[in-house]
Amino acid sequence: MAQLRFYAKRLFDGQNFIDDQVLTITNGIISAIDSNTNDVDIKATGLVVPGYIDLQVNGGGGVLFNDSPSVDKLKTIMTAHAKFGTTAMMPTLITDKIAVMVQAADAVAQAIVAKVSGIIGIHFEGPHLSLAKKGTHCAELIRPISELEWQVLSRQDIGQVMVTLAPETVSPTDITRMVKLGIKVCLGHTNANFATAQQAVDAGATGFTHLFNAMSPLQGREPGVVGCALLNDHTQAGLIVDGHHVDFASCKLAIKTKPAGGIFLVTDAMPPVGTDMKEFPLYDKTVYVENGKLTSTTGELAGSSLDMATAVKNTHLSLKIPLDESLRMASLYPAQYLYANQPLIRGQLKVGMQADMVILNENFSVAETWIGGEII
Numbered sequence: 001m002a003q004l005r006f007y008a009k010r011l012f013d014g015q016n017f018i019d020d021q022v023l024t025i026t027n028g029i030i031s032a033i034d035s036n037t038n039d040v041d042i043k044a045t046g047l048v049v050p051g052y053i054d055l056q057v058n059g060g061g062g063v064l065f066n067d068s069p070s071v072d073k074l075k076t077i078m079t080a081h082a083k084f085g086t087t088a089m090m091p092t093l094i095t096d097k098i099a100v101m102v103q104a105a106d107a108v109a110q111a112i113v114a115k116v117s118g119i120i121g122i123h124f125e126g127p128h129l130s131l132a133k134k135g136t137h138c139a140e141l142i143r144p145i146s147e148l149e150w151q152v153l154s155r156q157d158i159g160q161v162m163v164t165l166a167p168e169t170v171s172p173t174d175i176t177r178m179v180k181l182g183i184k185v186c187l188g189h190t191n192a193n194f195a196t197a198q199q200a201v202d203a204g205a206t207g208f209t210h211l212f213n214a215m216s217p218l219q220g221r222e223p224g225v226v227g228c229a230l231l232n233d234h235t236q237a238g239l240i241v242d243g244h245h246v247d248f249a250s251c252k253l254a255i256k257t258k259p260a261g262g263i264f265l266v267t268d269a270m271p272p273v274g275t276d277m278k279e280f281p282l283y284d285k286t287v288y289v290e291n292g293k294l295t296s297t298t299g300e301l302a303g304s305s306l307d308m309a310t311a312v313k314n315t316h317l318s319l320k321i322p323l324d325e326s327l328r329m330a331s332l333y334p335a336q337y338l339y340a341n342q343p344l345i346r347g348q349l350k351v352g353m354q355a356d357m358v359i360l361n362e363n364f365s366v367a368e369t370w371i372g373g374e375i376i
Helices: 071-082 098-113 147-153 172-180 194-202 224-231 248-257 308-317 323-330 332-338
Strands: 003-012 017-026 029-034 042-050 052-057 086-094 121-125 160-165 184-187 236-239 263-265 279-282 285-290 293-296 357-360 366-371
Touching: 003 323, 042 366, 052 071, 052 121, 052 263, 052 308, 052 332, 071 086, 071 098, 086 098, 086 366, 098 121, 098 147, 172 184, 172 194, 184 194, 184 224, 194 224, 224 248, 236 248, 236 332, 263 308, 263 323, 263 332, 308 323, 323 332
Parallel strands: 003 042, 052 086, 086 121, 121 160, 160 184, 236 263
Antiparallel strands: 003 017, 017 029, 042 357, 279 285, 285 293, 357 366
């Protein structure tokens, strides 16, 4: 039995800040927490917080998940994001051919069997989207759902599954079918009116992908998908707090409007994260990186170069959200979304939880990342 005594000078356990705590980690799980600082193996002098959970990661470390998905590519992406505090992620496949969807599912299944740290499932962002709100997704690959997609979505070996779809292209019956399969259905890249979005929520959709971006806006006489996201208290939405995708005032409004836990942080990260890349190919276009903003040849935003540590820092310092809530938006709230109605194993540092931890410096940068009680 592998056991480790880990001393945290200051600990945020997901609810409270506590000083001088010792976590006993047994086989990767927190088995006890006490204040006996004798006989410790590791001493952490920075702030120890729950590991960040990113539900929308297209790439990192110079790799795009869509490009020949494999276990090695997943390891590269995960390693890049772990440097910034991500301890669990949903590799995200943007709209692509069915063969690439199968390849991506196979890679995730193999990574889970191989116990690759941090890979907990897969997020299919598309291909069942709105052409009007496709963003940088390839119009030629956007299509109705078919039996081939159902075969991929029905797999039981790929961990937790998320699907981003436009409700005007997928029926409420099919959304309910996905939910019954255990899939987390999110609305995104959609030009639906409020009524259509609400039908999807009533059918079981519980999430909204990168709130405000690539969705019909809130207006006085037509609330749109944004209005549906803000009105339904039981739903949760991902938010990209990079200063490029959403104005900080709109971010504040969403957080103020939704109940606590209703907004979680995502990166929508692309290959440049963890690199000094200035451009990369996407479909038949080129994406350029300038001052942290990713713009494709045709002018639209193409994901982000955001990492979770910066997202937390921006939320706390630029949005003026208290640090404890900013940290929950990166850890507890995405865990609650992904594992609704299941016992949580991530998102907090408490007895029975996986020892996924981040040690932060005074400027909220990451000093160390631990997954399952092992330093990464």
